[in-house]
Amino acid sequence: MGNDIKVKICGLTDPADIPAAILAGASYVGFVFFPKSPRHLVLEDAAFMATAVPVGIMKVALTVDADDAMLDALTQQVPLDMLQLHGSETPERVAEVKSRYGLPVMKAVGISDADDLPQLETYGRVADQLLVDAKPPKGADRPGGNALAFDWNLIAGRRWPVPWMLAGGLTPDNAAQAVRLTGARQLDVSSGVESAEGVKDGALMRAFVEAAQSGAR
């Protein structure tokens, strides 16, 4: 579509979410494999949904500290373009996953204050992309998808070793400002385009992509 800002819509749970996300202008669609998440998919459902994604739209699998058995099953059963590692995976594990599965790997890094920023350099040496998210609140039962933003001033004007996406608490109301303030060219959204936990909303997805693009004009 020639959009300047690429949007990843993560946590699709219904087959109808695929055409809705594509029509909205998503460049990436994300499937969550984490049983504690309201967006968790079983492999069979994900495989069915992934086959409906047109070529050119990146199909991303989000996992959290997954072992090889899980990743073997996932990559054998679901056609994918990228793995998103959203747990406490070490840099060594990121490199191992990249080499074992031959897929690009995006590593999520949680930010709450300046002490977290060195992680961006560390993971930037091994991951193909970085996903810069808010750190989960204490006691949260999942490491992302909490509708929580971090202080974007922490990364404004930063130089990046690899392509990156901004995530965490993004909505149609703050997407344009997020682009302007951080210089992000890619945004990742889940909660902010839902009408209820785990239920994507077509109008919110369209509004989000439009707002993200307007931030780059």
Ligand SMILES: O=C(O)c1ccccc1N[C@@H]1O[C@H](COP(=O)(O)O)[C@@H](O)[C@H]1O
């Ligand atoms: O969406 C989830 O349920 C989820 C579960 C476990 C790890 C990450 C998860 N989502 C990712 O979190 C960020 C921010 O989400 P939100 O927009 O604030 O809801 C995003 O990368 C999701 O892909």
